[in-house]
Amino acid sequence: MSAYRCIVVGTDGSATSFAAVDRAAAVAADSEAELVIVCAYTPASREDTAEADDVLKGEAFLVHGSTPADETLRAAEDRAAAAGARKIRRVAEDGPPVDVLRRAARAAGADLIVVGNRGLNTLSGRILGSVPSEVARRAGIDVLIVHTT
Template sequence: MSDYSTIVVGTDGSKSSLLAVERAAKIAAAFDATLVVGCAYYETKEDASKTLRQDSVTVLGTDPAQQNLDKAAEHARAVGATKIETLVRPGTPVEALMHIVNETNADLLVVGNRGINSLTGRLLGSVPADVARQSDCDVMIVHTVD
C-alpha cells in the first residue's frame, strides 16, 4: 500500500456519510495525511430535481453544505485526524467529488456504499460506482449501509 498524503471524503450530512468520514479520518491520522472533506450542493431546487438519482441527501445552498462540513470536520478530529480542510462545490455529488479530487491532487477518495446495491443504483449508477470509474486515484468504498 502506498503512502497517502491527501485523502478526500464526501459528506452530505447523513449518518452513512459520517461513517465514511470516520474511516477516512482514521486513515489520514495513520498516514499523517491531509483530510479534505467535501460537500456538494445544488444552487436551486430545479437543479436538484434534474438529477434522476436520489441516492444522496439533497443539499440546497452553501449554508447547509458548510454546516455539514463543520459537523464532519468535528467528527474527523474526534477520531484523530489533525490536518483537515473543507471544500464546498456546486453540482451533483459525483461532479463535486471529482472536482475536489482533481483540484487537491488526492491520493485516495473515500465514499460510503449507499446506493450501490439499490435498483436505481444498478440501473442509473451510484455515487460510489461512478466515482470509482471516473477517479484517477485509489477509491475506498466503505460499507456504511446494508
C-alpha cells in the same frame, strides 16, 4: 504500499456519509495525510430565499451568506478531528456529487477518495448508477468504498 498524502471524502450530512468520514479520518490519521471533506450542494433559488425571508422576517439573515453545506461540513470536521485527523480542509461546491468529488480530488492532488456504499446495491443504483460506483469508475485514483449501510 506507501502512505496516502491527501484523502478526499464526500459527505451529505447523512449518518452513512458520516461513517465514511470517520473511516477517511482514521486513514488520514494513520497516514498523517491531509483530509479534504467535500460536500456537493444545490444553492437555494431566488424563490426559496424570498419565501424564507417572508417566513423568517427579522431572522432572515440566517439563510443568507452561507451554503446549505456549511453545517454539514462543520459536523464532519468535528467528527474527523475526533477520529484523529489533524490536517483538515473543507470544500463546499455546487454540482453533482461525482463531479464535485473528482474536481476536489484533482485540485487537492489527492491520492485517495473515500465514499460510503449507499446506493451501490440498490435497483436504482444498478440501473441509473450510484455515487460510489461512478466515483470508482471515473476517479483515476484509489477509491475506498466504506460499508455504511
